[in-house]
Amino acid sequence: MTSAPARLVLDNEAVQALRDPRHRKHRRALAFVEAMLSRGRSAAPVVPTAVRVEAAWDRRAVGAATINRLRVVDAVLDRPDADRAAALVAALRISVADAHIGAVAAAPPTSCAVLTSDAGDMPRISAHLGVPVTIVSL
Numbered sequence: 001m002t003s004a005p006a007r008l009v010l011d012n013e014a015v016q017a018l019r020d021p022r023h024r025k026h027r028r029a030l031a032f033v034e035a036m037l038s039r040g041r042s043a044a045p046v047v048p049t050a051v052r053v054e055a056a057w058d059r060r061a062v063g064a065a066t067i068n069r070l071r072v073v074d075a076v077l078d079r080p081d082a083d084r085a086a087a088l089v090a091a092l093r094i095s096v097a098d099a100h101i102g103a104v105a106a107a108p109p110t111s112c113a114v115l116t117s118d119a120g121d122m123p124r125i126s127a128h129l130g131v132p133v134t135i136v137s138l
Helices: 014-020 028-037 048-055 060-067 080-093 096-106 121-129
Strands: 009-010 046-048 073-075 110-117 133-137
Touching: 009 014, 009 028, 009 096, 009 121, 014 028, 014 060, 028 110, 046 048, 046 096, 048 073, 048 096, 060 096, 073 080, 080 096, 096 110, 096 121, 121 133
Parallel strands: 009 046, 009 110, 046 073, 110 133
Antiparallel strands: none
16 A cells, blocks of 8 residues: 655646636546545645746635635745756756646655646656656546
8 A cells, every 4th residue: 555645736737627616627636635635644735836827826816715725835936946947947848837846846755746637747757857756637
């Protein structure tokens, strides 16, 4: 039996799905987040700030009330993460948001799941960093 990842990282579409109850993937995304939290082994979900910007999630907006209730934590793009993300962009030709996801996934604790609609880039990022990432497709 494997233990639950220590951290759940959200990508752009996961954020969009959690923000809007009418989004076609809202129930699936919400069910996964709730399942991770109910196990008690995972911290609050994390969203890299570059992803939050890409998804146009303004926490102050009235329309953000649904996702704000989940208490998703921002992962800021500090100097070490920015360097790691920049190296990923240069090496893999990926978006800034995906590179920031990779930087967050590589930070301790390294037990990480990424809730994503882009299952193609995440294995490449994981392999490049040498960090195991559980990929959960939306």
